[in-house]
Amino acid sequence: MQSHPPIVALVRDTGDNRLRKLLTDEVPGIVTVVVGPHLSLSLEKLLMTGQSPRLVIVSGRLYPAERPELVSLVRRVIPGAEFLVVSAAEDKPPVLHQLGVDRVRHLVISPAAGDTADAARGQLGHAVKNLTEGTPWTAVDYLKEGTKVHEFPLCRSDEKEAIIAAVAGLIDGDSDETELFRQKVALLTDEMLENALYAAPRTPEGEQLYRKGEQRPVSREEQIVFRFGFDGETVAMEATDGWGSLRPETVIQHLAKNQTLAGDVGETGGRGIFIIWQFLEQLYISICPGRRTVVGGHVRRSSPTDLEVPRGFHIVTTACCI
Secondary structure (H helix, E strand, C coil): CCCCCCEEEEECCCCCHHHHHHHHHHCCCEEEEECCCCHHHHHHHHHCCCCCCCEEEEECCCCCCCCCCHHHHHHHHCCCCEEEEEEECCCCCCCHHHHHHCCCCEEEEECCCCCCCHHHHCHHHHHHHHHHHCCCCCHHHHCCCCCCCEEEECCEHHHHHHHHHHHHHCCCCCCHHHHHHHHHHHHHHHHHHHHHHHHCCECCCCCECCCCCCCCECCHHHCCEEEEEECCCEEEEEEEECCCCCCHHHHHHHHHHHHCCCCCCCCCCCHHHHHHHHHCCEEEEEEECCCEEEEEEEEECCCCCCCCCCCEEEEEECCCCC
């Protein structure tokens, strides 16, 4: 039986027990390395076994704040690896600028102590599976099996309000908490559709083709489609456009730039993507350059309402679109 290249986890020290337990529970066959002054030597010994890790998981307590040079150092030894940062919900959110510099495109926030929700606790295992198998993220991933997923292809920009109403209408109940959840879902739907309708269409030189809010037809070639489902606890949604104008480095730059503004909601570039990231529990963006972009994620009834709570993301580039 052919063995797969190992998955390596870099942890701060032997006291980083919570992350180590989470990794052990979620990721079978993981190799844990405690980062010390001779990290390169430790990794080189691992490579002497003849196996080159395809995925390196890095503790958020180690990187980027404490060891900002870590990813760059590891890449010299394992140039082909993908990196996934795992940060604890109760820790200070990672500063994204360094992740952008190092082309780190995956961040998972491990659940807070006492959080037993399967949806939150399984995000790490799901991320590892997708990254090692090359599986794309989809809205269905976050919904209970058998949940109906609704699909709306757009022909005109003024269909947006009907779609927002359809998504919000799935959420029943009249409590204050339910109404807040409904408003959050409506906001996310609005921002995703605005992004597909107005931010994605670009000239070859990168200039925006349409003004935000402009009423316009949507051509068949644009392939703007909105999908969503609700299983009673979780709303999952995604917007697809046929432009493929986003770039992974641009997404990280937008998130990092807006993160430093501490809530200032001025006319900053990429504000829409930042708002989507803040309200979702986990953002995923799949980009086929020049052909397609999918922006999606999920939010639960029990999701934290505090926008200071860190959120994760996955940003991938595909070679082709099917």
